[in-house]
Amino acid sequence: MQTHFSEQARTQPQIGEADRILRSCVHCGFCNATCPTYQLLGDERDGPRGRIYLIKELLESDEQDDHVTRETQLHLDRCLSCRNCETTCPSGVEYHKLLDIGRAEIDRRVGRRPSERALRLGLRATMVEPKRFQALLALGQTFRPLAPFELRDKIPARQTPKAAHRRLAGRRPDPDRHSRQMLILEGCVQPGLAPNTNDATARVLDRLGIGVRPAMEAGCCGAIDFHLNAQATGRERMRANIDAWWPMIEKEGKAGIEAIVQTASGCGAFIKEYGEMLADDPAYAVKAKRISELAKDLVEIVREENIEALGVQQRDPRRLAFHCPCTLQHAQKLGGAVEAVLARLGFDLAPVRDGHLCCGSAGTYSITQPTLARQLRDNRLDALEAGDPQTIVTANIGCQSHLASAGRTPVRHWIEIVDDALMA
Template sequence: MRTEIHPRFANQPSLDRAEAIVRSCVHCGFCTAVCPTYQLLGDEADSPRGRIVLINDLLETGRVTEVHETHLDRCLTCRSCETHCPSGVAYTDLLDIAKGLMLEQPARSKPAILGRDVLLRLLKWQPLMRVGFGLLRRLPTVVRRRFNLPVIRTSARGSGKVGTLPIEREVILLGGCIQSAATPEVNEAAAALLEVAGIGVNSIKREACCGALAYHLGRHDEGRADMRRLIRQIEQAGDTRQPIVSTASGCGISLKSLPKHFEADDPDFTRATAIAARVVDVSELLIGENIAVAPSRVAFHRPCTLKHGQGLGDELAAWLTQCGLTLIPLVNPPGCCGSAGTYSLLQSEMANSLRERMMTSLTEHAPDVIVTANIGCQLHLSSGTEIPVMHWLELVWQQYQLGLSRG
């Protein structure tokens, strides 16, 4: 497809990239069948191929319409299309560019724009999030169910002093802004398990956001500013050889992709590249460790950011089994649970439909617990089931302690 970029977008460096990505799509349609929104709605405009055509239209006309916003807003950025595209189309990069353009000249109403701004401010306001999630935990389950709110269960608090090896190396463990407010037990479990494996943990005080929240809403400058802040904090956190460990797969993919958010002549491009090269998902450190846990029947939900974003999940599943957990097979697992960052808040109807489909698959064989690897998925899934939903780190730590207590 040949794109004649509208003069309104002249001199925007990202537009050359957008044009190249649009051109790389050969319209084969292999991606449509694996796109969760196309599966749900059956509309070509809600498929990856249809969205690429819409973005091409936006680039050529220089005008954002409600049609562009409707169908591009519905995209989950799950990356399933990228995983299955034989031509290597960098779809999410293209969507990010389009979101920036949609923000410059929006078709949506002023209240809708304001609503998005307020949502972003609230989500990034750490003290408020801590208080909010603290109150949420205290609400009776019946109230949380009535209002479709997440159910956060308090899991075993971490202490890695039982059966630990001597500390032989150290890492920087990132808290993640929403995760550290909603489920601090996840990082406590991570720290405890890493200590069990002989890995010491350093953390960052008042850790900045990784930038994903703002960036994926099209606020590229704000997202980049968050990234620059976090880059500086990490650089000041000590030894530059220490791996940087993420326990939320959404933050992990954002950090591993840091360099692509900076132009090559940006002074922070090299720093972002150096930081990204050190980022690992916590599973990449723990897999291979000999950790035996008490048994439990588990449905393992693989977040898109782990599976498609980081190409991880299979080895983790094998390791969880090796630890002593029984991973039950999932029946026709759909692509995405519908969480997708702010998606579950901005597109709640679609998100709830996707969650229902995911729940049918996860609960078919009545597991004791559902585990996932990302805070957004954990909160979203937990609001749709009576079965406990945990981060896999919480479960492994809980069952490890249970195993020790049983001798």
């Protein structure tokens, strides 16, 4: 794609980066064929190719250009950031980076309505602080029947854990009994919505001879702030997490911390980009690069172990359908990895059509774009349920809670199913 930035403009980091990405696009339109919002809306501006043109027009225009409007902002807001288009693109266009640049610039130019600012600030204030989120979640569950319909399906009903889970709640195996050590990110909303996920992870990895421990000072990975255009705050959260993890990484000496495990693929995708996003920070560039190298999705750990020795095979008769999160398959390029692990363990997996498509969760998208998100969710559930599974499993808390909000087939994290089988 030809661009028309001045040499002076190209010296600005964000324009230089945008220019590089735009020039790699060849207008082929393959991206539209796999874009969930384009499939729903049929508008070129709601597909990657159209959004690329909108961002190009925005960045090449001057401050007073009449073409830069809230309509441009609307089409950029409707993007899920699922990165399906990047998997499809034959030219390797790094669309998600261009989108971040465009969204920041359009917000700077046209601003936000008060209601939008309030919603985004509220999401950032509540979702990134686990204790605050859990308190508000408990309040919401109490008054759930009185909540408006749009909000009600986002508040999960209180779950009654199995007896085995109640007995083990909050208890994890002692990591010090293993020479192999890994850190685990607790997350921000996951401890409230699915507290058993990381507990189950600790138990399964313990059986594989791996000790996992949290760094309690580590908090939200930064993705929520960053993708709501509070990019500076998102980077501050990255630095805070690096500060929390670094002493533990150094303390382990030559053997070292093997990995920083994420059980939410959205967090994993973001942490793997710390090194790139902080590459220009002289105080954190080296550490951030090391953190990104250590960041591993849970399936990357489990698939390398002798999982057949766990003896899970044939213990669980349930048929499963796996929903592969976009952050796992398109961002981390781990499509098929969880399915392969579950197959090795003997689970019965239902076929799933259009497995590349997004469920509509996409971080905070299901709250900021509820109508589109519900359409995408229901379409995804139709595909997942076509194989008649008893349980849907996934690898990201956002997808898990969004799919479960329909009240149809039960949805859980895949590691919980493995843990259940081990406790059977």
